[in-house]
Amino acid sequence: MTDPALDAEVLRERAVASLLTARERTALLTGCVDEPDLTAQHSPLMSPLVWDLAHIGNQEEQWLLRAVAGQEAIRPEIDSLYDAFEHPRTERPKLPLLSPDEARRYTADVRGRALDVLENASFHGTRLTEAGFVFGMIAQHEQQHDETMLITHQLRRGPRALTAPDPEPVPPFTGPSEVLVPGGPFTMGTSTEPWALDNERPAHRREVPPFFIDTTPVTNAAYLAFVEDGGYDDPRWWTAEGWAHVRRASLTAPLFWRREGRQWLRRRFGATEVVPPDEPVLHVCWYEADAYARWAGRRLPTEAEWEKAARYDPAGDRSRRYPWGDAEPGPEHANLGQRHLRPAPAGSYPAGASPLGVRQLIGDVWEWTASDFLPYPGFRAFPYREYSEVFFGSGYKVLRGGSFAVDPVACRGTFRNWDYPIRRQIFSGFRTARSADA
Structure with a gap:
């Protein structure tokens, strides 16, 4: 019989690794260009990179801190700014978005708290937490936005910023x-x-x-x-x-x-x-x-x-x-x-x-x-x-x-x-x- 505690630790390790891998990639995609490139809209089809960055943190806060842990909102006033359905991409550069430094601090604060939640999370009891689903959902969400940001890098003009x-x-x-x-x-x-x-x-x-x-x-x-x-x-x-x-x-x-x-x-x-x-x-x-x-x-x-x-x-x-x-x-x-x-x-x-x-x-x-x-x-x-x-x-x-x-x-x-x-x-x-x- 499989040890439930062992299963929980395996799930926890997978969730942590998936979240950290996503954040490393986000940091690469937003750290390889300067502030004007982060705040510019490189195509009307895409958001400014800084919008994606703060949106990633906001989704993580809403699901891991509020929905799972029941914590109070850190920045409730920004929820509407980073609601993908409330503001089409063409409008996002005109919104009072967090600056690159503010967005980095916010997402780092959310991530620190989220890892604390994950450390003590139960992987049973609710459909949201069963087998760590919500943590996997957030890791996938961040990676999907990382792909979106990579598309923005392909659309941007200027010298090469990424190598591989x-x-x-x-x-x-x-x-x-x-x-x-x-x-x-x-x-x-x-x-x-x-x-x-x-x-x-x-x-x-x-x-x-x-x-x-x-x-x-x-x-x-x-x-x-x-x-x-x-x-x-x-x-x-x-x-x-x-x-x-x-x-x-x-x-x-x-x-x-x-x-x-x-x-x-x-x-x-x-x-x-x-x-x-x-x-x-x-x-x-x-x-x-x-x-x-x-x-x-x-x-x-x-x-x-x-x-x-x-x-x-x-x-x-x-x-x-x-x-x-x-x-x-x-x-x-x-x-x-x-x-x-x-x-x-x-x-x-x-x-x-x-x-x-x-x-x-x-x-x-x-x-x-x-x-x-x-x-x-x-x-x-x-x-x-x-x-x-x-x-x-x-x-x-x-x-x-x-x-x-x-x-x-x-x-x-x-x-x-x-x-x-x-x-x-x-x-x-x-x-x-x-x-x-x-």
């Missing part, structure tokens, strides 16, 4: 271009992952006909063929909404790409480089991914197809936590956690492949799917409607798998991301699929 080693080079991938995923039912979602968020729940059986899926994400070289073939000028490949968006936004290539003579260049975190042909394509919107798939005679996978390709183990007729199994991600499995500042070449991380041989399903680039963001059967919002429920509908498309900018704590085989189909500043790519009978 490149992924290990690999030989060109020569394996099969696609993999057959057998038809039949599988278990989608989870009811047992302790830190899974509400939209990942509950586990349910889903029937999926047989299909083929790309072994690796679509590369820059493959996408460039679509560009050079006039893909952005041919309405045959686009939905009506997508074609209208291409014309309206004057899209001609992925975001941050530009052509100089016969060469394609891209801007990446303050540096300009030749577009690497073997990397997964990055910074494309759903409409672009869908148009490429049509041009290639294929389609985007549904969300259920993507998850079956990522989790289904035919030998055991079960769904794994990750493509490689149930073990937490290691550096041999996937490109996660801002360890690198770019995707790894297509075909990397063979140790992270699924049982069927599909590679790079976790990490590198978020992958657009064909599916709208909708609740699973039996969905119940928890602990607040604004995390998932208010976004359900046809206005958002689902992305899966995470990117190089996602921390492992916020990335699982069941994790669901979503965004508008026009969004390109996110670290998004895709892979294609086709029905087995097509």
Whole structure:
């Protein structure tokens, strides 16, 4: 029999480690630029970095200090300033935000108190604290904002502020271009992952006909063929909404790409480089991914197809936590956690492949799917409607798998991301699929 006290200590250690890892990353992202860069709005799509910093602390205070520990508010007057639903991003630079120094002091004060709460926390008794869920939720929340801040760094102009080693080079991938995923039912979602968020729940059986899926994400070289073939000028490949968006936004290539003579260049975190042909394509919107798939005679996978390709183990007729199994991600499995500042070449991380041989399903680039963001059967919002429920509908498309900018704590085989189909500043790519009978 497992010792409950031992289980509690393991959970406590995991929660502490996850919170500290997130805070180290937050400090890096906000400490590598000066105050004007922290307070500026580098794009109307994004908040000033200093808003994200104080918002992280405010969410932690509301859930760990007030909801769990019952403590009085430290700065109740700032709650509305850092309410993401009360103030759209375009308005946030005009708000009386905490200065960078004030935001750092506030978040440090909250974190010190939160660690004290965690030291004596019970991991039983309430759904919020069961298995340390609320601490995992806050660690994931901070890491999600860290990814948002990394997007802001990509959008900002000026010299490079962040550095990281490149992924290990690999030989060109020569394996099969696609993999057959057998038809039949599988278990989608989870009811047992302790830190899974509400939209990942509950586990349910889903029937999926047989299909083929790309072994690796679509590369820059493959996408460039679509560009050079006039893909952005041919309405045959686009939905009506997508074609209208291409014309309206004057899209001609992925975001941050530009052509100089016969060469394609891209801007990446303050540096300009030749577009690497073997990397997964990055910074494309759903409409672009869908148009490429049509041009290639294929389609985007549904969300259920993507998850079956990522989790289904035919030998055991079960769904794994990750493509490689149930073990937490290691550096041999996937490109996660801002360890690198770019995707790894297509075909990397063979140790992270699924049982069927599909590679790079976790990490590198978020992958657009064909599916709208909708609740699973039996969905119940928890602990607040604004995390998932208010976004359900046809206005958002689902992305899966995470990117190089996602921390492992916020990335699982069941994790669901979503965004508008026009969004390109996110670290998004895709892979294609086709029905087995097509």
